[in-house]
Amino acid sequence: MIANQISIFAENKPGRLSKVTSLLAAEKINIRAITISSSDEFGVINMLVDDPEKARRALAAGGLTVNLKPVVAVVIPDRPGGLDLLIRVLSDQGINIENAYGFVLESWEKAVFVVEVEQVEKTLEILEKNKFKTLDAEALAAIEPFHYMKY
Amino acid sequence: MYWDQSTETMERSALEALQLERLKKTVDAAAQSEFYRDRFASINCDPADISSLDDIRRIPFTTKDDLRESWPYGCVAVPKDRLVRLHSSSGTTGRATVIFHTAHDLDAWTDILARAMYMTGMRESDVFQNMMTYGLFTGGLGFHYAAERIGALTIPVGAGNSKRQIQFMKDFGTTVMHIIPSYALHLTEVFEEVGVDPRKDTSLRIAFLGAEPHSEKTRQKIQEYYGVDAFNSYGLSEMNGPGVAFECPERQGMHIWEDSFFVEIIDPDTLEPVREGDEGELVLTTLRREGMPILRYRTKDLTRFVPGSCGCGRTHRRISRITGRTDDMLILKGVNIFPIQIEKKLMEIPGVGNNFLIILEREGYNDLMIVRVEVLREFFSGNLKQLEQLRRTITEELRSDILITPRVELVEPNTLPKTEGKAVRVIDNRKD
């Protein structure tokens, strides 16, 4: 399944990230994961949100430069070696990971690893063959913050 | 197709005879002003000495500093009660200069600008939206009266207020617009924002681009986006304002109205005329102005004559796009660079947005050129590597052109500074 990641071009100057988060907060969009990769004066903010299309519209209307991009969100076991398992499978099959980040779904149980790859379809095939579960936008939106439920 | 056929297609010999007659009159008139009276006396020059066009070289050049020093009325050649209007150039460097007009001068100015606009195909059936600042700046009122003289419905909307500009274009069926090129590029963003497509939703067909030098690529971008034919124009307030030179439909250079201006192109260092066709500084003499005649004015604009005759049948010579100004030339590590050179290169690179800014800094004993470039919104794919690649491409392209490695910084679309719709191109922070 394919998930949509939202990417924002942002200069490295004060207030850029807060502009993003406040625009999303105003639209009641929930950020599931966020990473920032940056060069000297500019960078790219990557996010998984519960409603990517709505987020794209809100950010663009706020004057930001936004792109929606398909990524693969893989569920991995949240324990030592969990990520290694996934990476080994992908690298054995010659998949080059351009960017990646992860977040925990359920402490010591499940985590999600988000990978940006060029060959999305092929990556999905490989993962399916190797019994990895992937999440689409809807599934990501539906995820309850399980760690709260543990309380 | 001609506004004034006999003048526009006049045989060269007749045109030169007309120039000589008007030059004599102009020199005589100028001698009535305090400034030129003193100047002629100081060099023992008598207006009666002018018996051929070549004799103009006996008269010294006039510079912007001369005009400043004669502030306010030193260059006026008629009794003050004959003056009906003044215009002033923006005083971006030093004190402003002021130019005075009699009713005859305004009439002659309106005439050559109407001639130019008519030449591009504008007619009385057109709706003309003048998106320039009105007031002391000549771009607003100059075009305004010329458009009315053609008989077009003229909308004096002025600069700024982008959403209203678009609304007017739609509601009034604007067919011709007068716009600063960098603002035309900026306005594309607003069109996107309000969801209006100028090609489908407006009747625009002609754009006059002025008040700012721009590259051929910028013209193409504007033509493509708006679905118009865009015409380059040239003018400066010291020579009335817009209408000095204008492109005809052939668009192979701008016809400079030689019945109204005597044109020289000189080497700015030796002050001698360049060879026909070579680049040099444009020097102009008013031939139809009585309130404030100006002789051999050094415009600081660099251009050249376009050789050969024009397919449109007009006999007035053509000058090329202004390639720079002798005073906006940047000298960096001993290399001469014009901002227009950088614009030209940038606009050829896919992914580059609508605006850029050059910042010069001194780091220790070294000069550093920073080029901030807006990224094209559609170019962004969410990939940092792609942006870094764009930055490398820009750096490399500029380096190969200007022989200096600039520090290129990519910035978000629509974030670079503008004044009055005009793009700010250079900030020099070097302290001497």
Ligand SMILES: [Zn+2]
């Ligand atoms: Zn022509």
